Amino acid sequence: MALAQRTAQQSLRRLAVQTPAFKFTTPAAVAFGNAFVAQRRYAAATTVSALQAHDSILAKQRLNRPVAPHLGIYKPQITWYGSAFNRITGVALSGGMYLFGIGYLVAPALGWHLESSVIAASFAAWPVALKVFTKFAVAMPFVYHSLNGFRHLAWDTASLIENGMVQKTGWAVVGLSVVGALGLAVFV
Numbered sequence: 001m002a003l004a005q006r007t008a009q010q011s012l013r014r015l016a017v018q019t020p021a022f023k024f025t026t027p028a029a030v031a032f033g034n035a036f037v038a039q040r041r042y043a044a045a046t047t048v049s050a051l052q053a054h055d056s057i058l059a060k061q062r063l064n065r066p067v068a069p070h071l072g073i074y075k076p077q078i079t080w081y082g083s084a085f086n087r088i089t090g091v092a093l094s095g096g097m098y099l100f101g102i103g104y105l106v107a108p109a110l111g112w113h114l115e116s117s118v119i120a121a122s123f124a125a126w127p128v129a130l131k132v133f134t135k136f137a138v139a140m141p142f143v144y145h146s147l148n149g150f151r152h153l154a155w156d157t158a159s160l161i162e163n164g165m166v167q168k169t170g171w172a173v174v175g176l177s178v179v180g181a182l183g184l185a186v187f188v
Contacts, residue, residue: 078170086148089141136185143184144177 100114107114123131151169154160160169 078167078174082148082170082173086145089145089148092141093145132185135188136181139184140177140181143180144173147173147176147180 103112104114106112123134126134151160151173154169160166
């Protein structure tokens with residue numbers, strides 16, 4: 001919060017607790033202590049051993065509290081996996097982009113060759129199965145994250161958000177992601 005906002009907020013608080021005789025004091029006078037209203041704040045003094053005693057009491061009470069159930073007791077659902085995979089793919093895609101960008105920038109200084117022609121020539125020398133697997137591994141997170149993004153955009157319009165439709169669209173996104181990634185890996 002900016003200094004001016006804090007000053008105004010403190011002034012208004014001081015005005016609010018004033019006696020009626022000083023009701024019309026300016027906020028600036030209140031802020032700088034010229035409002036003839038004495039405010040006193042007393043510090044509480046306790047010993048360190050008293051605080052340690054309170055901590056030990058709290059620690060003993062925590063041992064008797066019930067433990068909340070962990071997620072492991074619940075039945076897994078497509079919404080859980082979909083949400084987790086959406087976050088993982090988002091981090092993987094953005095992290096991969098940042099890592100490649102940093103690598104591309106420092107490549108000349110380190111003697112690496114990350115130019116497009118070198119990468120394309122290296123990739124062309126790979127066996128076909130390895131090319132398809134690599135393209136699928138790169139395409140799958142992108143396709144899934146994109147399709148799940150459209151699903152979330154539909155939810156923002158308050159459509160397809162009933163329990164049955166959430167389940168169906170979750171499985172549809174998974175299926176379409178696999179088919180789309182395979183299509184990109186094989187045909188592109």
